[in-house]
Amino acid sequence: MLKKLMLALPVVTLMSGAAMAGDDYPDRSIRFIIGFGAGGNADTVARILAEPMTQDLGQPVVVESKPGAGGNVASDFVSKSDPDGYTIQLMVGGHAVSAALYNSQPFDPLSDFTFISTIGQFPFFVATPAGAYDSIEDLIAKAKAAPSTIKIGHSGVGSTQNLTGELLELETGADFIHVPYKGGAAAVTAMLGGEVDVVIDTGSVLKPQKEAGNFDILAVSSKRRWIDSPDIPSLAETVAPGIDIISWTGVGAPAGLDPAVTDKLRASVHKALANTDTAERISKLGAWPSPSSGKDMRKMIENQIATWKKVVELTGIQKR
Structure with a gap:
């Protein structure tokens, strides 16, 4: 009986420590790392979420930009940070794209992170100048009938928008010319100026032009x-x-984060997204508020990495 009790003691101690970690957390400000410059969509999403999380957690959630390499500079920094809950990251879909596009990375995109929750989900849209094509079927038929004549503008080689266009070619047999730009706004300007025939991007980028009568x-x-x-x-x-x-978009942290701290952060993210004002602000950026479990977030990223690896392999896109 005494032996059984002694064996059980470490477990009780560990459980008490985990509960204490959750109870005491946070006792200072939290760094919310983004991998892109100030003023962009990632920065905007992070600031929208940081405000209610600050109120809920009782400590400042401070957005900090570490741009570079399509978000990889930020991911590398976070993966090597202490797993204490005081460094978290705004992750984006490019996290899965980078895993497919780079020959090597200074971090593992799955095992080096704790996945807390997704924030929002959004699709891409295929837009053309108003009146140029009757339908998506018409566009694809013309791209097949006249190969390498219709130009798709997108946010740079290796962007999710670019890979979506490549996947569209693989699935339909259409043949487009891909024209990279430095961001969705530049691609939109190019189509307004007649430089490209198609743009693939988010609703927040394309829908204002549809509403203005410029795009279908x-x-x-x-x-x-x-x-x-x-x-x-x-x-x-x-x-x-x-x-x-x-x-x-989603929230991640370094691998090894205490489960009690993970749960507290996830609850705070979910509480923020349940707030009508926060949800509306996320929706205006073209995303649908989509809180999730960490397990579901990780599975989604695994599936996307597999998809993009296949696209990169089949299209011969040069890896970095």
């Missing part, structure tokens, strides 16, 4: 019609049954 939006990359755009058909239901692309 022919299709959405999610398998089903998107929640706030039921009039826009999906690629899957029209020309490419195998396409189901939904990008995302």
Whole structure:
């Protein structure tokens, strides 16, 4: 009996320590690392979330930018930080793309992180100049009939937008010319100026041009019609049954984060997203508020890494 009690004591001690860690956390400010410059969508999402989390946790959640290498500079920094809950990261869909695009990274995109929760999910849309094409079927038919004549503008080689366009070619047999730009706004400007015929990007980038009468939006990359755009058909239901692309933002931390601290951060993220004002501000950026478990977030990233690795391999995109 005494032996059994002695064996049980370490477990009790560990459980008490975990509970204490959760109870005491946080007792100072939390760094919220983003991998992109100030003023962009990632920065905006982080600041929208940081405000209610600060109120909920009782300590400042401070957004800090560490741009470079498509977000990899920030990911490397976070992966090597102490897993104490005082360094967290705004992750984006590019986290999975980078895992497929880079020959080597200074961190493992899965095992070096604790996944806390997704924040929002969003698809990409296929837009063309108003009146240029009757439908997505019309666009694909013309791209197949006249190979390498229709130009797709996107946010740079290796961007999720670029890979979505490459996947569209693989699924349909269409043949486009891919033209990279430094961001979605530059691609939109290029199409307004007649430099490209198609732009693939988020709703927040393309829908204002549709509302102004400049663009038609022919299709959405999610398998089903998107929640706030039921009039826009999906690629899957029209020309490419195998396409189901939904990008995302989420919160991560270094691997080894105490489960009690992880749970407290996840609860704070979920509470923020349940707030109507926060959810509306996220939605205005073109994303649908989508809280999740850490397990589901990790599984989603695993699946996307596999998809993008296949696209990179089949298209011959040069790895970095």
